[in-house]
Amino acid sequence: MTKRAYNFNAGPAALPLEVLERAQAEFVDFRGTGMSIMEMSHRGKVYEEVHNEAQSRLLSLLGNPSGYKVLFLQGGASTQFAMVPMNFLTAGKTGSYVLTGSWASKAEKEARLIGETHIAASSENNKFMSIPDLRSIEIPDNAAYLHVTSNETIEGSQYQQYPDTGSVPLIADMSSDILCREFDVNQFDFIYAGAQKNLGPSGVTVVIAREELLAESPKHIPTMLRFSTHAANNSLYNTPPSFSVYMVNEVLKWIEEQGSLAGVEKINREKAGLIYDTIDSSEGFYRGPVEAGSRSIMNITFRLPSEELEKQFIKESEQEGFVGLKGHRSVGGLRASIYNAVPYENVKALADFMNHFQKNHG
Template sequence: MNKRAYNFNAGPAALPLEVLERAQAEFVDFRESGMSIMEMSHRGAIYESVHKEAQERLLALLGNPDGYKVLFLQGGASTQFAMIPMNFLGQGQQANYVMTGSWADKAYKEAKLIGETHIAASSEADNYMSLPKLTDISLSDNPAYLHITSNETIGGTQFKQFPDTGSVPLICDMSSDILSRPFDMKQFAMVYAGAQKNLGPSGVTVVIAKEDMITSSPKHLPTMLRYSTHTSNDSLYNTPPSFGVYMINEVLKWIEERGGLEGIRDLNREKAALLYDMIDGSEGFYRGCVDAGNRSDMNVTFRLESEELEKAFIKASEQEGFVGLKGHRSVGGLRASIYNAVPLESCKALVDFMGHFKRTHG
């Protein structure tokens, strides 16, 4: 095999090499069935055992909180943006949102199509380069829920703590930092995430929610848009993305092998510190985009003094085997996405490259 790329893509993103190699070994003949897992019925005992194992393993990593259910859905986090208000926003209530960037804005706009909404806090005035203080979150008079985005992939901000909403359900889009650190699942009514950044391949959306929230959905909703449909059928109402669920289970095993969420957190902090130390110590050659207290450990965003120099950086990095360092088209700049599966060695190589680029272009 040729040398693997230094993969800093924002999503679909790097997967653990060990997981890819396990999947390769099992690809043609899974558990001596004479079939790939992609070929077998999702109603069969073999697939159902993998499906259940992934659900149980995910809850175990979160401390087995009582009363929660794991769903494997399709349609990405973007479908959840609509499903959440469709299922939970009642007459006379308001869907509350904390506005922190592009993905929070997309979720909010979907809710506006469904019913009454309220912006509980926003960092738009700072161009979303910081986060609102938790003490500045102001709920509406009759909130159905509060929705937050834990990590903004495009801007590069991340909540380090989460608001205490009391009896108001707290719902969180964790698509870009789920399982990157420990968190108290009991603080949330629902957490959801597209798999393609920290959990597995694209095509699976994971929902972890209090069972009493997702067992009774409005009957006027289309069948596939009711959480109760998927809850009562254990995410097997229709054909699930079976290979993606299998891969999630393997990624969860990989996280267990690295000390669970505490071990993964320590590794992610080490990777992020390498990059931010390079940026902060570059005497202004590299400039971090985000307020230092709100910087993401998953998406490191930075700029150079001109777009021309940034283009030169991207071109030179690609020649050295680095992939995905161009910032999102909506904001420009540079971005290194360093999700769980990005090796420490890749981050060290990037820091070395950044140092060399500064010496030759500074």
């Protein structure tokens, strides 16, 4: 095998090498069946065992909370932007949103197509370089839910704590930081996440929700867009993305092997500390635009003194085997996505490269 790249892509993102090697070993003949899991019926016993195992393993990593159900859906978080209001934003209610960046804004914009929305708080006035003070969040009396985006992949900000919404359901898009750290799932009524950053490959979207929220969906919306359809059929109403679900199960096993969420969080904070320390000690050569109290431990954004230097940084880093360090086209700059599967050694290599680049160009 050729040397693996230093993969800092924002998504689809790095997968654990151990998981890829296990999948490779099982790819042609899964559990002695003479078939790949991609070739099997999703109604068969072998696939259903994997499907159910992935659901139970995810809940186990979250402490086996009572009254929650896991769904495996398709369409990514972008489809959830519409499904959430279609299912929960009923007549006379308002969908309340905290705007923290590009993805939160897209979620709110989609909900506006379905019903009335309300901005509970926003950090747009400082270009989304912070998470709003939780005390500033204003939830209307007729709120159907409060929606937050736990981590903004593009801007590089992340909630450090979550708001207490009382009797109003709290809904979170956790696509880019789910399972990166310990958190109390009981704070949330509904969580969704595209898998392709921390859970597995693209193709499957995970939902973790209170069962009562999934029980009854409005009958006027299409069958496939009702959460109740998927809950009643164990996410097997139609053909699921079976290989992606299998890979999610393998990634969840890998997380268990790292010491579950506590172990993963420890490593993630060490990785993030390497890069943020490099930025902060560079005497202004590198600049982290996100306020210190809102910095993400998954997506680290930074700037150089000029766009010319940023282009040179990308050019030289690619020559050294680094991939995915260019910032999103909407904001520019540089970004290192250091999801769970990105090894500490790769992040150390990036910090060393950053120091070397500063020495040569500072």
